[in-house]
Amino acid sequence: MVIDVLRASNTIITALNNGAKEIIPVAEIETAWELKKKNPDYLLGGERKSKKIPGFDFGNSPLEYTPEKIKNRGIIFTTSNGSKALKTSEKAKHTFVASLANAKSVSKLLNSLTTDIVILCAGTLGFPSLEDTLAAGKIIAELENLSAYEINDFGLIALSSYQNSKSDLYHTLLKSRNGRRLQELAMVQDIKYCSLIDTCTLIPEYKNNKIINPIENSVNL
Amino acid sequence: MVIDVLRASNTIITALNNGAKEIIPVAEIETAWELKKKNPDYLLGGERKSKKIPGFDFGNSPLEYTPEKIKNRGIIFTTSNGSKALKTSEKAKHTFVASLANAKSVSKLLNSLTTDIVILCAGTLGFPSLEDTLAAGKIIAELENLSAYEINDFGLIALSSYQNSKSDLYHTLLKSRNGRRLQELAMVQDIKYCSLIDTCTLIPEYKNNKIINPIENSVNL
Numbered sequence: 142m143v144i145d146v147l148r149a150s151n152t153i154i155t156a157l158n159n160g161a162k163e164i165i166p167v168a169e170i171e172t173a174w175e176l177k178k179k180n181p182d183y184l185l186g187g188e189r190k191s192k193k194i195p196g197f198d199f200g201n202s203p204l205e206y207t208p209e210k211i212k213n214r215g216i217i218f219t220t221s222n223g224s225k226a227l228k229t230s231e232k233a234k235h236t237f238v239a240s241l242a243n244a245k246s247v248s249k250l251l252n253s254l255t256t257d258i259v260i261l262c263a264g265t266l267g268f269p270s271l272e273d274t275l276a277a278g279k280i281i282a283e284l285e286n287l288s289a290y291e292i293n294d295f296g297l298i299a300l301s302s303y304q305n306s307k308s309d310l311y312h313t314l315l316k317s318r319n320g321r322r323l324q325e326l327a328m329v330q331d332i333k334y335c336s337l338i339d340t341c342t343l344i345p346e347y348k349n350n351k352i353i354n355p356i357e358n359s360v361n362l
Numbered sequence: 363m364v365i366d367v368l369r370a371s372n373t374i375i376t377a378l379n380n381g382a383k384e385i386i387p388v389a390e391i392e393t394a395w396e397l398k399k400k401n402p403d404y405l406l407g408g409e410r411k412s413k414k415i416p417g418f419d420f421g422n423s424p425l426e427y428t429p430e431k432i433k434n435r436g437i438i439f440t441t442s443n444g445s446k447a448l449k450t451s452e453k454a455k456h457t458f459v460a461s462l463a464n465a466k467s468v469s470k471l472l473n474s475l476t477t478d479i480v481i482l483c484a485g486t487l488g489f490p491s492l493e494d495t496l497a498a499g500k501i502i503a504e505l506e507n508l509s510a511y512e513i514n515d516f517g518l519i520a521l522s523s524y525q526n527s528k529s530d531l532y533h534t535l536l537k538s539r540n541g542r543r544l545q546e547l548a549m550v551q552d553i554k555y556c557s558l559i560d561t562c563t564l565i566p567e568y569k570n571n572k573i574i575n576p577i578e579n580s581v582n583l
Contacts, residue, residue, distance in 0.1 A: 271515040294492040294539050298523045301534075305526035313522075318515050 142239040142247060142280065143230050143347070145263035146272035147319040148201050149223030150240035151335045152186070155203035157354045158343050160212035164352040166224045170194055173217045180215060187219035191322055194219070202331050218352075226263035227347050233259065238345040238352060241276045241310065241335065246342040248283035260296070271302075271317035272335070275310065278303025279338065311336040363460040363468060363501065364451050364568070366484035367493035368540040369422050370444030371461035372556045373407070376424035378575045379564050381433035385573040387445045391415055394438045401436060408440035412543055415440070423552050439573075447484035448568050454480065459566040459573060462497045462531065462556065467563040469504030481517070492523075492538035493556070496531065499524025500559065532557040 144150055153164055167173050170189070177185055186199035186206070193200030198210075201220050218224075230236040234256065239247045251258055260280060262273035278299035284290060292300070306313040314320045314336045315329075323332050346355040365371055374385055388394050391410070398406055407420035407427070414421030420431075422441050439445075451457040455477065460468045472479055481501060483494035499520035505511060513521070527534040535541045535557045536550075544553050567576040 265515070268514070269516050269519065271518050274515075274519050293489070294486070294495075295490050297492050297534075297537060298490065298495050298519060301523040301526040302519045305522040313518075316518060 142237050142251075142258070142260045142277075143223070143226045143263065144239050144260065144273045144276045145220070145223040145226060146240050146276050146335050147270070147314070147317070147323065148203060148331055148335055149218075149220045149263070150238050150276075151203040151242055152201055152206060152220075153218070153223075153238050153345050153352055154240060154242055154341055154343055156186075156206040156211055156216060157345050157352070158341055159206055159208040161206070162213050162215050164216045164218050164345075165350065166227050166347070166352060167217060167219050168224045168228065170219055173197075173219045176217045180217070183215040183217050184211065186216050189221060191319075191326055191328070202328060203334055204330060222263040222265055226261055227352075230259075230261055230347065236347040237355075238347065239276060239280060241272075241279060241338045242341045243339075243344055244276055244279040245283050245339045246344055248280050248285075250344060251280070252285050260299075262299075265318055268318075270319060272314050272319060274299045275303045275306055275313065279307070282307075310338065363458050363472075363479065363481045363498075364444070364447045364484065365460050365481065365494045365497045366441070366444040366447060367461050367497050367556050368491070368535070368538070368544065369424060369552055369556055370439075370441045370484070371459050371497075372424040372463055373422055373427060373441075374439070374444075374459050374566050374573055375461060375463055375562055375564055377407075377427040377432055377437060378566050378573070379562055380427055380429040382427070383434050383436050385437045385439050385566075386571065387448050387568070387573060388438060388440050389445045389449065391440055394418075394440045397438045401438070404436040404438050405432065407437050410442060412540075412547055412549070423549060424555055425551060443484040443486055447482055448573075451480075451482055451568065457568040458576075459568065460497060460501060462493075462500060462559045463562045464560075464565055465497055465500040466504050466560045467565055469501050469506075471565060472501070473506050481520075483520075486539055489539075491540060493535050493540060495520045496524045496527055496534065500528070503528075531559065 185197040187194055188201035199205045260277045264270045281300045314332050320332050345352045406418040409422035420426045481498045485491045502521045535553050541553050566573045
């Protein structure tokens with residue numbers, strides 16, 4: 142489970158939920174342009190320092206990815222932290238994209254598994270981020286039969302941090318490093334949107350360098 | 363502020379509070395023996411894998427460091443994580459040892475400073491530990507005029523994790539990786555002792571490779 146609450150996870154979930162065909166995450170802007178040349182009908186999305194990349198169709202605000210703009214379209218996508226986290230997860234049997242929005246569905250999926258589970262918080266430039274930790278905590282909190290799991294210390298920290306903050310996630314996210322950054326850039330609506338819980342059941346899967354809606358494919362765990 | 367709740371911080375605080383002259387932390391067991399040769403009147407304390415090192419006078423249980431055994435004695439001390447954390451802190455103008463036991467006093471000291479503050483959680487073998495995070499959270503929670511500080515995301519995570527757990531720190535610590543390890547080794551009394559808050563006002567200082575009680579020295583911050 143890869144988490145980047147502000148905002149890549151929510152952008153990916155929203156885009157697929159609004160009918161995007163697939164999302165191709167890449168680490169570098171140059172790679173995005175090269176892919177665009179080979180796939181001229183694909184759209185370009187992503188950010189650097191939270192801002193839209195010049196020449197791109199979209200930034201990294203989930204609110205931009207509306208059905209009329211992205212339905213059945215492929216999206217080439219590059220962000221500062223999320224892409225790296227996805228690459229890190231490539232040794233996993235399956236990699237899914239999680240956020241506060243789909244956390245309950247994610248926990249339901251995890252309940253059905255008997256394998257080890259890694260929740261990978263993307264963080265910000267190598268440091269832990271509050272919002273990703275809270276989403277990890279919510280996923281853990283929603284697990285059935287919690288005492289049957291052996292949870293590591295950071296999982297326990299995430300769980301108690303979420304328990305303490307769940308009554309007002311929006312104002313908690315405002316205090317985070319990314320939250321403060323997005324406020325400076327007048328993107329407070331993004332923080333509000335990304336703080337909403339259980340708004341979506343879709344769990345994007347990262348597979349063969351693409352992120353897809355696994356409902357349209359048969360995922361056998 | 364260097365934190366290693368289970369158990370180096372508490373052992374250091376307790377030893378100095380019980381009258382030890384000074385504690386010399388070293389990374390390697392071999393170095394401890396070499397120092398002992400040069401200072402035969404010094405006592406040897408420390409652990410590997412939570413257990414007392416063969417030939418040493420003490421393990422890493424704070425309960426061993428009673429006044430009758432250590433009053434006015436120097437102690438050569440080596441533990442798995444705490445020594446490394448102290449070495450990491452050497453660029454700081456001042457380095458102090460903190461735990462749940464002296465957290466309130468630590469916050470009081472921090473309130474009097476205008477410098478940047480780093481709270482360094484020793485963790486376990488490179489991973490974050492629950493108990494150190496909770497002590498960091500308590501130090502932050504006890505700061506006066508909290509809104510005047512710019513707290514990074516891990517500080518916010520620690521704060522909310524502490525707020526959620528403060529009503530029962532003992533049972534929270536039992537769930538941690540180190541807590542489970544100490545239970546296996548029948549050292550549950552150490553967990554109980556280390557989970558106690560505000561039992562001590564002493565704040566050990568690490569200076570010139572020694573840990574001392576700064577009250578006996580004039581510390582000018």
